Amino acid sequence: MYCSAALYNPLAEHALEKIGCLFFGWETIVYLVVGDQLTDLHRTQESQDKMKIIVETARLILRELEYTDERDLFEMDSDPEVHLFIENNPVKSIDEIRKVIAMLKVQYEENGIARWAVVDKLTNECVGWSGLKYFDQPLNNHQNFYELGYRFKRKHWGKGFATESSAAILDYGFKHLNTDKIFAISDPRNVNSKKVLTKLGFDFQETFDYEGDPTDWFELKKATWGHKKPNR
Numbered sequence: 001m002y003c004s005a006a007l008y009n010p011l012a013e014h015a016l017e018k019i020g021c022l023f024f025g026w027e028t029i030v031y032l033v034v035g036d037q038l039t040d041l042h043r044t045q046e047s048q049d050k051m052k053i054i055v056e057t058a059r060l061i062l063r064e065l066e067y068t069d070e071r072d073l074f075e076m077d078s079d080p081e082v083h084l085f086i087e088n089n090p091v092k093s094i095d096e097i098r099k100v101i102a103m104l105k106v107q108y109e110e111n112g113i114a115r116w117a118v119v120d121k122l123t124n125e126c127v128g129w130s131g132l133k134y135f136d137q138p139l140n141n142h143q144n145f146y147e148l149g150y151r152f153k154r155k156h157w158g159k160g161f162a163t164e165s166s167a168a169i170l171d172y173g174f175k176h177l178n179t180d181k182i183f184a185i186s187d188p189r190n191v192n193s194k195k196v197l198t199k200l201g202f203d204f205q206e207t208f209d210y211e212g213d214p215t216d217w218f219e220l221k222k223a224t225w226g227h228k229k230p231n232r
């Protein structure tokens with residue numbers, strides 16, 4: 001079941017909570033039910049029987065990535081500007097994208113979560129991805145943790161989509177995953193990404209060596225998340 005209530009309508013919110021709906025905050029009221037209970041509302045034709053999770057924000061739908069997203073992902077990931085601070089190696093073929101989607105599907109299956117498609121509600125366009133990746137291998141002296149990441153088509157930068165989608169994902173993560181902290185990493189030169197993390201409330205911890213590259217390590221504690229809305 002999937003429902004929404006008008007912003008700041010306490011009666012409606014209370015009624016939904018009483019029947020077991022979950023609240024997702026930040027600038028909108030979003031209710032989510034996971035798994036088999038999803039209704040057909042907002043399901044797209046192509047992913048109808050695969051979709052497991054939907055989160056809705058004021059402007060965006062977040063869902064698992066599907067092979068039908070390959071053109072949108074190719075547009076994003078073949079852009080050298082998008083890849084400037086993430087290995088600087090834009091994709092050259094749609095086949096590379098298909099392998100990425102296949103890998104994400106394995107992560108959905110094994111970890112229950114991975115990067116999600118971010119879809120503009122107005123246009124139904126997949127504008128990028130945002131989400132939590134589970135690391136079971138050690139990185140910077142941490143192991144078995146969730147890392148927030150995001151990537152958007154260049155034409156959609158500067159609209160607040162990264163912050164809006166990530167805020168909903170952090171809400172989901174702290175409410176449904178058994179974790180007290182969520183981490184993020186960024187190239188120290190990636191000013192746009194660091195601004196997103198700061199707005200979300202992440203704290204810079206240190207710069208560490210990630211396979212030979214200096215990389216900034218950020219941390220967000222469950223205890224502090226939600227105490228204030230992300231700053232614009």
Ligand SMILES: CC(C)(COP(=O)(O)OP(=O)(O)OC[C@H]1O[C@@H](n2cnc3c(N)ncnc32)[C@H](O)[C@@H]1OP(=O)(O)O)[C@@H](O)C(=O)NCCC(=O)NCCS
Pocket residue numbers: 081082083085086150151152153156157158159160161162163164185186187190192193195196232
């Ligand atoms: C990193 C990245 C996702 C940041 O995207 P972004 O669009 O700059 O980030 P936001 O979603 O926070 O939007 C930023 C701007 O939108 C503006 N904005 C416009 N309309 C808005 C709205 N309705 N709500 C909120 N912000 C809005 C904000 O003012 C903000 O600008 P400011 O932070 O300078 O004040 C993007 O640059 C990207 O995809 N880069 C390539 C991939 C990458 O480097 N990923 C990160 C790896 S660590």
